[in-house]
Amino acid sequence: MYIVVVGGGRVGYYLTKALLDEGHEVVIVEKQAAICDAINDELGGVCVRGDGCETAVLAEVGTDRADMFIAVSGEDEDNLVSCQLAKHKFKVPRTVARIVNPKNEVLFKKLGIDVTVSSTDIILENIEAEVPTHLLTHLMTIRDRGLEIVEIKIPTNSSAVGKAIKELKLPAGSVLPLIIRKGSRPVVPEAETILQAGDQIIAVTSPESEEALRTALRGS
Amino acid sequence: MKIVIMGCGRAGGRLAGLLDADGHQVAILDTDSYSFRRLPSDFHGTALVGNGLDESVLKRAGIDEAGAFVALTQGDNRNVMAAQIAKHIFNVPRVICRIYDPLRQELYSTLGIETFSPTKIFAEMLREKLES
Secondary structure (H helix, E strand, C coil): CEEEEECCCHHHHHHHHHHHHCCCEEEEEECCHHHHHHHHHHHCCCEEECCCCCHHHHHHCCHHHCCEEEECCCCHHHHHHHHHHHHHCCCCCEEEEEECCCCHHHHHHHCCCCEEEEHHHHHHHHHHHHCCCCCEEEEEEECCCCEEEEEEECCCCCCCCCCEHHHCCCCCCCEEEEEECCCCCCECCCCCCECCCCCEEEEEECHHHHHHHHHHHHCC | CEEEEECCCHHHHHHHHHHHHCCCEEEEEECCHHHHHHCCCCCCCEEEECCCCCHHHHHHCCHHHCCEEEECCCCHHHHHHHHHHHHHHCCCCEEEEECCCHHHHHHHHHCCCEEECHHHHHHHHHHHHHHC
């Protein structure tokens, strides 16, 4: 696959390295000469100096034949413009933008950017998961379906402990496909399965019913 | 009409003064309060410190009721992004955006944003002067 990466910062550098290792053809576009030289020294001539928001630069690196275009600079507005150029001017089938402000996800989607990756959200979720009192952890978002996969730990004081799944007031649209218990195999729960303190539950839910699901499993 | 202007540089400050004098309700944004020195002393509008790419700042500036939004910062990409937020998130009826880079300006005008490139206009104007 031919992939154009814009932004030679840490994300751009490690991403390119990984993509090259997987055997892809990759070029990085980076504004600063010093960074370009450093990348070319380490990875071989993969970095082209230039502004990834300029049509001429993107034409020079052959964006019109790219299968994928990834903008990972630290500025949301630059990533947006790069991706819009790639999409509309060079007809790249798949555009990916890194965003720093999670609020921009809606706008980028609306403007036709295929994938947005919010570094802020990812860091927040990972840290949240390490907070012991944090009941619900986001594992994954199923894009285009409005669903997410979350993990919920049942605390000892939860009113759900000792109850069967069918007794819980689960919000419509939420399912519990898996329970992970210490010292035993993962269980696919049935209506009669009794919840225990410390159970780790993997659930599929919509963001809207997340709060109701949390309440149903924590009890109140 | 309620008008929100992003960027209080020479052009933004001057435009705000003119529109204010014409009786429009003007709100002008800039990330640096020092820029507001460019507003005329009898300016009646609102001057707000904040980033126009932030939806909450735009709301504070009254973008929900605005009839027009003008993006006039020094950054082409910032202008383009703010203009698209105004148009697609807040549905402002009239959005105008300055883009210095003529190529980028062409792209965004084909994408339905009302844009102008001072670079292009100025070059053409100078040519006309020199050739007449």
